[in-house]
Amino acid sequence: MPSLSCEPLRHGAPEERARQATPGRRLDGSVIRHLDFFKELDDSALDDIAGAARPERIPRGEALFRQGEPPHALFIVLSGRFKAIQVTPEGRQVVVRLAGPGDLIGHVSVFAEKPYPATPTAATESIALMWSPRTFIALMARHPPLSLAVVRNMGRFIEEAHTRLRESSTERVERRIAHAVLRLAQQAGHRVDGGVEISFPMTRQDLALMTGATLHTVSRVLSAWEQQGVVGGGRQHLVLRDPQALARIAEEC
Amino acid sequence: MPSLSCEPLRHGAPEERARQATPGRRLDGSVIRHLDFFKELDDSALDDIAGAARPERIPRGEALFRQGEPPHALFIVLSGRFKAIQVTPEGRQVVVRLAGPGDLIGHVSVFAEKPYPATPTAATESIALMWSPRTFIALMARHPPLSLAVVRNMGRFIEEAHTRLRESSTERVERRIAHAVLRLAQQAGHRVDGGVEISFPMTRQDLALMTGATLHTVSRVLSAWEQQGVVGGGRQHLVLRDPQALARIAEEC
DNA sequence: ACGTTTCTTTGCGCCAGATCAAAGACGCGC
DNA sequence: GCGCGTCTTTGATCTGGCGCAAAGAAACGT
Incomplete structure (x- = not known):
């Protein structure tokens, strides 16, 4: 290249x-x-x-x-x-x-x-x-x-x-966000110590636009996950710390 | 054929x-x-x-x-x-x-x-x-x-x-249903006197599955439209009587 | 004719998540 | 360092439409 x-x-x-x-x-x-x-x-x-x-x-x-x-x-x-x-x-x-x-x-x-x-x-x-x-x-x-x-x-x-x-027509917001993050990690993630990092700037707003949720809801959900140690990262920056847990959120009933 | x-x-x-x-x-x-x-x-x-x-x-x-x-x-x-x-x-x-x-x-x-x-x-x-x-x-x-x-x-x-x-991620149910019906009429409708008829069996349930709504909501919405003369038809059967009005519902703010 | 099945309508309560509002944080340019 | 713009968090309130429940109504088989 x-x-x-x-x-x-x-x-x-x-x-x-x-x-x-x-x-x-x-x-x-x-x-x-x-x-x-x-x-x-x-x-x-x-x-x-x-x-x-x-x-x-x-x-x-x-x-x-x-x-x-x-x-x-x-x-x-x-x-x-x-x-x-x-x-x-x-x-x-x-x-x-x-x-x-x-x-x-x-x-x-x-x-x-x-x-x-x-x-x-x-x-x-x-x-x-x-x-x-x-x-x-x-x-x-x-x-x-x-x-x-x-x-x-x-x-x-x-x-x-x-x-x-x-x-988007059968799942609740939290699940949709979970799926979106997993997809992101898979398509554009690279391993770092302690998780998978999304390798380009991704705002809560973007995540909202991808999942059909509002910025506010995405923020709330991510905050909750952060407290549970599932994700991390700050401004325009996302690290998936516990893919297992997120997958559970995405799939489980 | x-x-x-x-x-x-x-x-x-x-x-x-x-x-x-x-x-x-x-x-x-x-x-x-x-x-x-x-x-x-x-x-x-x-x-x-x-x-x-x-x-x-x-x-x-x-x-x-x-x-x-x-x-x-x-x-x-x-x-x-x-x-x-x-x-x-x-x-x-x-x-x-x-x-x-x-x-x-x-x-x-x-x-x-x-x-x-x-x-x-x-x-x-x-x-x-x-x-x-x-x-x-x-x-x-x-x-x-x-x-x-x-x-x-x-x-x-x-x-x-x-x-x-x-x-499905930006529009309310009524609008989504309106769009779905318009699309149906366009793809599979034939003119009859007094409107456009969907030329194959289409249940409320199907419409619900197409729009990410529930059967119940679809039924309510269609009932309301029927009262306003926008659509007609009965069991598994749908006639679009006033495409203009439906387009207005689909697009207007 | 009758019951059975499938499809439709309608009512009511409730909750997820939108909307409104406002205050922090972080980064950047000057 | 300071101000400004962008991004994020958190709270309070409101509501669309889902879930549940139950009763019609049209088609179908026997």
Whole structure:
């Protein structure tokens, strides 16, 4: 993974960002070979796919695109984290999804030919590859295993949406929060001494938007768990200290 | 669309059903040509695809497969309706999806190589085509436009899941029910004098499972709407009389 | 016709969790 | 160090809709 400079660049136009990230030459397969997503593809396919991509560096807090825009591109995350926030007509927000390395972003809209349904914001400084819809569809036609990878990825994606849908309509808040935290730990946690730490900034507010609860309720629940030694951490920072206990909260009747 | 005999066959094994439905010869593209799903494919591709399929007739109330089974096949609905019900570990149910003509069923599990996440039950007598995973994946490799069609279909599917997810975590019950009814009318409604009728049996219970409400609440809400002349219909039967009014309930603040 | 089953309606009490309100904590820029 | 903005905690109150209970009403089988 290329290590890039870290000047505080903010709100740069996509072109500007892209220029920052690319030293002008075509990418080769090496940047994507390690991703699970591409594991079925051979080297020449990887070169072809990566060569057609444009890399983008996205500073923390900046959006990859905005909800409602026509889909001009689709992305795959190389490093970093995004949270996709959907805003309702009434102005309420929901975190519909988190994306990390190897995850596609914007594909749904590109294939459905509908406006982007949410705004993916970088939770940490991130790098993503970008393709135009035409280019990517041509790549899929050229490399059937790529189609299959996309389909598999979307499949997992649908499963997660259905799981959350089921949870949100059958489970109480505490359980939903427990599931959300467990999912986070699994998808984006790294072991530290005394637990698993969520490796990117996560506010109570975010957790609320992910579970359909209010900020206040999330805070109360986490405070209670903290007292019981189940979780720890402070401001924008969460450590799962006792996964067993949390799993019990999530599953038990 | 082939018209089949209507003997009261119940709980027959898949093989038995299949034999009933196929008079022994390979299908050709004509059975699927009219479906939107296949509109990008040419005649030879359609023949190839349909030829590899096995048709199944599913009587009302019978399941195509059961939640938890390993995915042995994927289906596309030719006629009829299915409701996919997911049962939670605690025994609660959720209707995660409705499927009608042109919709894929079981694809998510087949591609993700995970057990079926729900049980699709025929809401009316239905006909579906069936492929084994290997066969279908081979077809996708042979016909890139088929991959694209699958991906598009999954895209729409994800959008709907996200919409419902957003609704269920930000909206009150009445609104959610309103949205669900509007979606039903759009997906499976036909005009009759004085409104739009949902063209398959839909109990209050189903509506409750679709919206994450209780049977009781749904009943109350529908009763109120009936008094206002917004909807009508009786047992397992729903007519949307005033779509405007319902849209107002769904959107207005 | 009759009982059985499935589906629907309606009433009442209660509680999880939203809403309203306000005061701490932590981090950052100046 | 100080002020300001963001994030978090905690309390008090209110209410939507769930849980429980029970009684109709339409379809179905015998």
